Amino acid sequence: MIIESSDQVPRATLLKRFPVARNLGVAPESRIGRGKTWPAPAGAVRTKSFDVYRYDPDSGANPRLDTFQVDLDDCGPMALDALVWIKNKVDPTLTFRRSCREGVCGSCAMTMDGTNWLACTRFIKDMATPAAVYPLANMPVIKDLVPDTAHLFAQYAMIQPWLKSSTPAPQQERLQSPEERSQLDGYYECILCFCCTSGCPSHWWNGERFLGPAVLLQAWRWLADTRDEGAEERLDALEDPFRLYRCHTILNCTRTCPKHLNPGKAIAEIKRMMIERHG
Amino acid sequence: MSNPTAKRPRPLSPNIQNYRPQLTSVLSIVNRITGVVLSLCAVVLVIWLIAAATGPQAYTAVQGAIASWPGQIMLFASTFAFFLHLRGGIRHLVWDTVHGFELRSIYASGWLVVVAAAALLTAAAWIVGLWMAG
Amino acid sequence: MNPQDTRSPLARAIGLGSANTGVGHWWAERVSAVALVPLTLWLVASIIAQSGSDYASFIAWLGTPLASIAMILLLIALFHHTALGLQVVIEDYVHSGRKFAALVMTRLGCIGLATAGIVATLRIAFIE
Numbered sequence: 001m002i003i004e005s006s007d008q009v010p011r012a013t014l015l016k017r018f019p020v021a022r023n024l025g026v027a028p029e030s031r032i033g034r035g036k037t038w039p040a041p042a043g044a045v046r047t048k049s050f051d052v053y054r055y056d057p058d059s060g061a062n063p064r065l066d067t068f069q070v071d072l073d074d075c076g077p078m079a080l081d082a083l084v085w086i087k088n089k090v091d092p093t094l095t096f097r098r099s100c101r102e103g104v105c106g107s108c109a110m111t112m113d114g115t116n117w118l119a120c121t122r123f124i125k126d127m128a129t130p131a132a133v134y135p136l137a138n139m140p141v142i143k144d145l146v147p148d149t150a151h152l153f154a155q156y157a158m159i160q161p162w163l164k165s166s167t168p169a170p171q172q173e174r175l176q177s178p179e180e181r182s183q184l185d186g187y188y189e190c191i192l193c194f195c196c197t198s199g200c201p202s203h204w205w206n207g208e209r210f211l212g213p214a215v216l217l218q219a220w221r222w223l224a225d226t227r228d229e230g231a232e233e234r235l236d237a238l239e240d241p242f243r244l245y246r247c248h249t250i251l252n253c254t255r256t257c258p259k260h261l262n263p264g265k266a267i268a269e270i271k272r273m274m275i276e277r278h279g
Numbered sequence: 280m281s282n283p284t285a286k287r288p289r290p291l292s293p294n295i296q297n298y299r300p301q302l303t304s305v306l307s308i309v310n311r312i313t314g315v316v317l318s319l320c321a322v323v324l325v326i327w328l329i330a331a332a333t334g335p336q337a338y339t340a341v342q343g344a345i346a347s348w349p350g351q352i353m354l355f356a357s358t359f360a361f362f363l364h365l366r367g368g369i370r371h372l373v374w375d376t377v378h379g380f381e382l383r384s385i386y387a388s389g390w391l392v393v394v395a396a397a398a399l400l401t402a403a404a405w406i407v408g409l410w411m412a413g
Numbered sequence: 414m415n416p417q418d419t420r421s422p423l424a425r426a427i428g429l430g431s432a433n434t435g436v437g438h439w440w441a442e443r444v445s446a447v448a449l450v451p452l453t454l455w456l457v458a459s460i461i462a463q464s465g466s467d468y469a470s471f472i473a474w475l476g477t478p479l480a481s482i483a484m485i486l487l488l489i490a491l492f493h494h495t496a497l498g499l500q501v502v503i504e505d506y507v508h509s510g511r512k513f514a515a516l517v518m519t520r521l522g523c524i525g526l527a528t529a530g531i532v533a534t535l536r537i538a539f540i541e
Contacts, residue, residue, distance in 0.1 A: 001386070003383070003385075004382060004383045013299075014300075015299075015300045017297060017299065017300065018295050018300050020296065021296075022296055024295065024296055026293070027291065029287065029288055029289075029290050030293075053292070057289070111297065115298070115301075135292040137292055137298050140291055140292075141291070147292065148289060153422070154421075154423045157426070158426045158427055199298060201304060201307075204294040204295065239431060239436060241432060241435045242504075244435065245435040245439060248501070250303055250307040254385065255385075268375065314502075315499070318499060321492065321495055321526065322526060324530065325488075325526045328533040328537075329529060329530075329533045331471065331533065332532075361457065365450065365454075368446055372443065372446060375443060407461055408461040409464075411462065411465055
């Protein structure tokens, strides 16, 4: 009942999804149809059923939900291992991003059982049966589980995530005390997987203009950096009813961060800095 | 396809249709819904004041509407909405001071302060009110 | 996402630029909320206390300086908070041209209702 860490999977489920129509507000090209049920592997003792979102842009068909039976004795413990097993043994056209397989690159972020996490750090045994694997929520889908993150990275570029300084660079390093450096802890570790932004209802409804928790956390990372001299321009750019103030402290972001970071807190710090600036 | 350069728009992956309701999002939307309900109650408050200022007949008519079955049910729902929004609002004000952002605090304050306190306060208010009315 | 949108992703993200406003709204919502905590509790307690009373004693109570001042402060804080809160709700969910009409109607409605409530309270305090 009391969640202490974002990797906790709740034991009981009151509601698996909000009580809205399955196709509420869904554009015709996004409607998900019934997909193929792939045959179970021969001679497998322990299998688990996986419902995987599929979309082939070349076929002209709508997205669909395919069902796979994964042989758990032939496959590693993580959801990413299951996807790789499916790609190797059943359907080589299954497409997804992955790289480090250890939770540091952010490539394999996806929506599993209705929550956003990295596939390589989500244990199969913690997943429901059938396990539902969808691409990251509210993203345009390029193919299968691969989302188009261009807009999110553009929002990131817009906050100018680099050190701004007009003071000439010192001979050695720019000085920063250990206490000042510790102000960046919990913010610099972000791997830009966008699990948080994809799970934010405010970003669902206003993602065109609202920057979202990932980008705002990085904006705070630069505001909190004592070596940075650009606080004035950064705060000017953020002070907007949509860019910053669409955040209503819903806190889905903190609940879902696979690196245990706290975007909600970072945004609250930005809002506090805004107030300090005004009086 | 007839026009090979026309690009089919990319489908959008499901959001609210598929995303799991969590304490965070559920309490947030409840706070918003109770806020909207309370703004309707504000309208009723003004109607009630105008009726009181108009005279005893108007006041008695409004009181009668509130004392009726549907009126009492709406009043009960409104007091519950009020206490939920009050506790939720205080929870938000605490967050605005940049406190209580650890997941443990978010969940603890969510369950205890909002749900339990709101339910208890509603019950207490109604018990006292019914006792005072005789 | 509009497939006809030929702007670069960066142009889409920048949009029309920052409005350089937003703190005032956020601060006013919090200040009115802080004011509303004691005022609404006073209202609920008063309604409970007045549950058994008749019209005359109710009017007498509301006409006292303390009650009428508290009621007027409540109405001001309540409708300011309501206007700000509903503005945010409309901005979140309404994106077509109807948004501006809805924002205007809500704001004017709150001002009108607050005025009506304040005048009613003043009439009770001074005339009755």
